[in-house]
Amino acid sequence: MSTINSLIMPSTIPDQATIRQLLLFSNSVCQFAPSEDSVCSDEFVDSYTHYAPVPFADGLITFQKFIKDLTSYRAEYYSGALSRLSSDLAADVDESCVWQLIDKLAQSTPSDPQPDKLMHARLLLKLAEIHHNEDNEINAALAAVNSKMSTLMSDLRDEDEEQITVQSPSNAETNHVKNPLQLLKAWCHLFLADTADRTYSIIATDTETLTTLYEYGSELISPQQKTVCTIAIPSLLFSIDQETFAKQLKKFHHTKQSEIKQFQAALLGAAEGKTLDDTSATKLNKATEETFGSAQEGHAITFHTVPLSLPQLAARITNKPIEIIARNHQPYTLVAVSA
Secondary structure (H helix, E strand, C coil): CCCCEEEECCCCCCCHHHHHHHHCCCCEEEEECCCHHHCCCCCCHHHEEEECCCCCCCHHHHHHHHHHHHHHCHHHHHHCHHHHHCCCCCCHHHHHHHHHHHHHHHCCCCCCHHHHHHHHHHHHHHHHHHHHHHHHHHHHHHHHHHHHHHHHHHHHCCCCCCCCCCCCHHHCHHHCCCCHHHHHHHHHHHHHHCCCCCCCCEEEECHHHHHHHHHHCCCCCHHHCEEEEEEEEECHHHHCCHHHHHHHHHHHHHHCHHHHHHHHHHHHHHHCCCCCCHHHHHHHHHHHHHHHCCEEEEEEEEEEEECCCHHHHHHHHHCCCCCCCCCCCCCCEEEEEEC
């Protein structure tokens, strides 16, 4: 039987919660990095990889210097056109500014448009990575302030005083994906440029990116897209430390082999256009609950099918014709959406 390999799109930041979810039923999980210096240390040993699919070679030093200069002058960055590429504002109006920067960064005018587009893709994803890291730092700082404030309020409050509630910033707007269509296009450019001999059974993303995908290709995709199944995700999966998770995951894979393999077979069948057997998802839900405990409402992965192979889907998004589609890719793209 073929293995289940998952690819996260179009995020450039390794999200431990998403990786943990996918490892319940995936043999491996992969993410693309915008550049070699973005590649993180592997906390999941052999099950997870995070790499740059198109090496920069000698151009990496120039790119790193550019990013260093950009982040060193934050005020100019946030007030300029470049910032809007990785924010929720319209990016198309700033396209010419980006191309001018890319030309300078490459130190010459490219004769081949492909390297130009790849540089553009790397830049967009790197900017998104910077935003993501800064948002996390801000939210962590706000959470620390909130905790201290709650403690102070508790110490100052008398028994007869009305309790003062301080809102937690954990659901801050800054966590939302910025400019999903631009990031989706950038991710697809890197995917199509990857020359490694890999096939992916599943692509994993969030609801916002999936909605963008359907809106962008609605004439072909939306009418034929269908929900395959939903699996619940135990709350314990998010709260335990990495060492404990690794032990629990090993136990889960050892004791629940039958349920996992049955579910994997059902997923591969769905990727071939077959109807998924609901009992396989039910059995996997029961197996995860027995190992990790009950699931909290709202924590789930919903599977959808799109009537195109992943290379065809990426080519459609980037307007890049593909003459030969890899034989190993399934005719349907299976999309796992984390909630």
